[in-house]
Amino acid sequence: MKILILNGNPDEGNVHFDKYLEELQSSLGETGHDVEIFLLREMDIQYCDGCHGCWLRTPGECLVSDHTQLIRKSFVNSDLVISASPIRMGFISSLLKKGKDKFIPLVLPFVRVENGEIHHKPRYDKYPLLGFILDKGLDGDNEDVEIISQIAERNAMQLGTHLSFVSLTSKEEGELADEINGL
């Protein structure tokens, strides 16, 4: 599989988190996957300013040419995209969220009924499976994980794909790699 990991750890002092993902990358590499990690805090990512230019003026592309172009390109060409973040104030980091807000060019402005709900029509034929890796940190709890999972499931539905796992860094990375191999 082609796997993209979005590392949304905002804090370079939190080396454990980065290391966990790097070890996962090498385990998955050993079993033949092609794994790329984007370290979001070192990328140029501008806030979405809600202009809708990516739907109306340059359909499919953001008017601002920051590094999220690379992220979106890699996203649509991957089989699995794993979003990773320490939990802060009960949620994924604003850094990771900043990247995610820039995903709307990946769908069409047009809407349709899907699962009895209104959703956007897809721009691409196929989207990757989605997964999440969270670190509870000092303050995160199970309810936070649940809320993040609910939102992640809605995100997946929006893209017409599935949330295949939400995993915590308390799980051995080797075990997670095995699970991913089984997908």
Added chain:
Amino acid sequence: MKLMVYNGSPRKESSNTKMLLDSFLKGFMRGRGNSYQILYIAGENRMSHLAEILAGSETALIAFPLYIDCMPAVTMSFFESLEPYIGFMKNTRLCFLVQSGFPEPLHSRPVERYLEKLTKRLGAQYIGAIIRGGVRSASRGGCSRKLSVRFELLGESFGKTGTFDSELVKGLAPRDRLSSPVLQTVNLLDKIGFLDRMWEKSLKENGGFSKRYDRPYL
């Protein structure tokens, strides 16, 4: 009552969030002695300053649009800046407004749950959240008279009681899902292309029509 209002929309002064807040605040100001101050989260580079103001407020309303099923990144960045105040906001009462493009309130329910949890985490008191779906762009005539009256009434009762009138809140989000007759109609409108037409018009106005199905990343 003095109300501190946070607008979390990246579109700031031209946001739909502002449009709804304006109506709410118009009603709110009918209460004797009421006053408010509006702060825009987007573009603020001293989030810690906004956080400090919140910690010192008695009552605050935090409003934002739904972005990818939750708060916009910039609003989350503001929430992150509240970390030093975990458990210390006992004297603050918080309420929220979440408005979205999709018509159904169900899209906003998970983030509503998040907001209640956030309030608890801060040790603040939770007043409630107003959820409103199907908000049309302010630049397109946006707020219908009926909708602005509803927000005014809600603001007015809030200005008098300091709480949300649950009937009025419910009236803004009467059912979480579209009913099946409505869904069938939407499906039908989609089949005949009517549903796409609104966006097609905007696409034409913005020069993107011929490229509307582009897939730049393949």
